[in-house]
Amino acid sequence: MFQPQLVLLREGTDTSQGKPQLVSNINACINIVDTVRTTLGPCGMDKLIHNGREVNISNDGATIMNLLEIVHPAAKCLVDIAKAQDNEVGDGTTSVVILAGEFLKEAKQCVEDGIAPQVIIKAYRTALAEASKVLESLSVPFSSQNVSNKELLQRCAQTALNSKLINTEREFFGKMAVDAVSALDQDLDLDMIGIKKVTGGSMRDSILIDGVAFKKTFSYAGFEQQRKKFDNPKVLLLNVELELKAEKDNAEVRVKDPKQYQSIVDAEWKIIYEKLEKCVASGAQIVLSKLPIGDLATQYFADRDIFCAGRVAPDDLQRVVLATGGVVQSTTSNIPASALGDCTLFEERQIGNERYNFFTGCKNSKTATIILRGGAQQFIDEADRSLHDAICIVKRALKTGSVVGGGGAIEMEISKALRDYSRRIRGKEQMVIGGFARALEIIPRQLAENAGHDSTDVLNKLRQKHYVAEGDAGRWFGVDIMNGGICNTFETFVWEPTLVKRNALASATEAACLILSIDETVKNAESDAAKKEAAGRGRGGAGMPLSKSGMGGMFAGAPGVSKMKGKAGRTSWEITQRA
Numbered sequence: 001m002f003q004p005q006l007v008l009l010r011e012g013t014d015t016s017q018g019k020p021q022l023v024s025n026i027n028a029c030i031n032i033v034d035t036v037r038t039t040l041g042p043c044g045m046d047k048l049i050h051n052g053r054e055v056n057i058s059n060d061g062a063t064i065m066n067l068l069e070i071v072h073p074a075a076k077c078l079v080d081i082a083k084a085q086d087n088e089v090g091d092g093t094t095s096v097v098i099l100a101g102e103f104l105k106e107a108k109q110c111v112e113d114g115i116a117p118q119v120i121i122k123a124y125r126t127a128l129a130e131a132s133k134v135l136e137s138l139s140v141p142f143s144s145q146n147v148s149n150k151e152l153l154q155r156c157a158q159t160a161l162n163s164k165l166i167n168t169e170r171e172f173f174g175k176m177a178v179d180a181v182s183a184l185d186q187d188l189d190l191d192m193i194g195i196k197k198v199t200g201g202s203m204r205d206s207i208l209i210d211g212v213a214f215k216k217t218f219s220y221a222g223f224e225q226q227r228k229k230f231d232n233p234k235v236l237l238l239n240v241e242l243e244l245k246a247e248k249d250n251a252e253v254r255v256k257d258p259k260q261y262q263s264i265v266d267a268e269w270k271i272i273y274e275k276l277e278k279c280v281a282s283g284a285q286i287v288l289s290k291l292p293i294g295d296l297a298t299q300y301f302a303d304r305d306i307f308c309a310g311r312v313a314p315d316d317l318q319r320v321v322l323a324t325g326g327v328v329q330s331t332t333s334n335i336p337a338s339a340l341g342d343c344t345l346f347e348e349r350q351i352g353n354e355r356y357n358f359f360t361g362c363k364n365s366k367t368a369t370i371i372l373r374g375g376a377q378q379f380i381d382e383a384d385r386s387l388h389d390a391i392c393i394v395k396r397a398l399k400t401g402s403v404v405g406g407g408g409a410i411e412m413e414i415s416k417a418l419r420d421y422s423r424r425i426r427g428k429e430q431m432v433i434g435g436f437a438r439a440l441e442i443i444p445r446q447l448a449e450n451a452g453h454d455s456t457d458v459l460n461k462l463r464q465k466h467y468v469a470e471g472d473a474g475r476w477f478g479v480d481i482m483n484g485g486i487c488n489t490f491e492t493f494v495w496e497p498t499l500v501k502r503n504a505l506a507s508a509t510e511a512a513c514l515i516l517s518i519d520e521t522v523k524n525a526e527s528d529a530a531k532k533e534a535a536g537r538g539r540g541g542a543g544m545p546l547s548k549s550g551m552g553g554m555f556a557g558a559p560g561v562s563k564m565k566g567k568a569g570r571t572s573w574e575i576t577q578r579a
């Protein structure tokens with residue numbers, strides 16, 4: 001009998017499903033992971049990413065994943081977890097991607113052996129719960145160490161910096177990161193640490209300012225006459241424009257007599273002079289404004305020995321508020337004395353080729369500024385990203401208050417615990433959890449490989465140490481990057497905040513589970529058609545071609561006509577005729 005054909009999806013829709021689809025997704029992810037694999041650890045290499053215009057050199061997992069512009073729908077998940085790790089913790093972005101890749105590799109084996117993805121997902125979640133428990137029990141609280149907090153934090157920061165371009169100066173920058181975070185208040189809002197970049201000089205010329213520094217803003221005539229150094233100045237912060245308005249640009253004023261025009265100009269001058277007088281009367285020696293400060297005001301202030309800067313960036317002004325204790329005023333009337341900020345020294349100084357305004361010696365400073373120096377722009381950009389990792393690590397370490405040994409030690413220990421755990425359960429899950437445990441070993445293996453050591457040899461030594469040693473003697477053994485072989489990384493101060501590892505494990509498992517839960521990809525042709533339509537509409541509107549089909553483009557913007565577009569010239573022509 002003749003069967004009627006059932007059409008469910010649009011013509012051109014592409015679907016692929018089942019096991020091959022799952023395996024293809026996993027393969028795509030593994031391919032991406034292979035790109036970032038080599039950047040892990042102190043001896044990891046950097047990547048140069050060139051998009052035709054810009055060149056970026058980076059070791060940071062999140063930055064690389066972002067710059068790769070991945071289009072594979074499943075592999076995009078990896079970009080998201082790297083970003084999430086970057087936002088949540090700041091460091092460990094390479095680890096999270098590598099772990100997710102390895103979890104998927106193990107899962108692929110299981111899928112090929114005929115284990116259902118649902119079983120794998122369930123087992124992975126169980127393994128994660130168990131791993132988190134082990135991690136908590138292994139973490140070492142700050143209080144149990146008999147060294148000062150600052151030193152502890154510096155060690156964590158240095159571990160984060162170990163793998164970066166600026167690792168030769170890790171002590172210098174580690175200290176800088178800790179000092180910068182210590183300057184903040186309880187919230188530890190990292191936006192309050194300003195990082196400025198000035199090319200030229202060496203890395204060691206980078207400075208941390210216990211206050212604020214920002215690049216000299218655009219200035220008008222009269223600026224040269226202003227003093228550039230004040231001791232204990234009062235700082236007035238404004239959100240007021242101190243500039244003469246060209247009224248002819250703003251409004252239409254009709255006058256019959258030139259004298260009337262003069263009166264308008266006079267009124268204008270009177271208003272601005274009143275504002276300026278009030279600023280001077282407030283007793284401030286420094287006037288900063290978010291809005292422009294024009295040439296009249298600049299000269300006026302210069303004559304009264306006051307320094308001024310207009311168009312100060314909002315984040316810089318916010319930092320000045322926090323550093324000096326002033327309050328931003330949106331009017332110049334009745335400025336209370338308490339609204340003025342103060343600092344010990346204000347100075348304009350030359351840094352490289354730039355002039356910078358410095359506010360230092362602020363009593364209750366809750367902000368800090370780092371000025372990074374270095375040769376090439378790409379180098380400073382990477383230094384900025386690295387320092388950001390270190391600063392985030394210090395913040396996280398402060399918040400969680402506990403650390404674990406790095407260099408693969410913690411991964412080995414969790415792997416051991418999971419292997420033991422898997423032996424106690426029956427069924428297919430045992431195999432899957434065993435795979436999860438094996439996947440964790442990728443961190444020490446990759447660290448050793450990237451350092452040019454024999455990874456199999458190192459891993460065998462590590463396994464033996466972790467399994468055989470009595471009690472917790474072997475617990476913190478990880479990869480000895482410098483000499484090859486293994487060492488107690490906790491004793492060599494390769495410390496990482498517990499939160500970094502907790503988050504990395506959770507994100508990597510979630511990403512793996514997400515990809516395992518996809519068994520079908522449907523590619524709808526509509527998205528392509530919509531894109532073309534949008535592009536066509538844009539062209540028609542802008543260029544207004546005179547061809548028949550072009551008229552369709554012109555009419556496409558009119559309500560009710562846009563649907564006609566795309567049916568070649570004929571329909572459009574009809575409309576034009578009627579119009």
Ligand SMILES: Nc1ncnc2c1ncn2[C@@H]1O[C@H](COP(=O)(O)OP(=O)(O)OP(=O)(O)O)[C@@H](O)[C@H]1O
Nearest residue numbers: 040041060061091092093094095162163406407481
């Ligand atoms: N001196 C060291 N010896 C051994 N291992 C180290 C040492 N310093 C850092 N590591 C290890 O290197 C790994 C971190 O490498 P890396 O900083 O390249 O990647 P990430 O932190 O995962 O990602 P990213 O920094 O790109 O966000 C951690 O596992 C850490 O324990």
Ligand SMILES: [Mg+2]
Nearest residue numbers: 091092160163
């Ligand atoms: Mg790192």
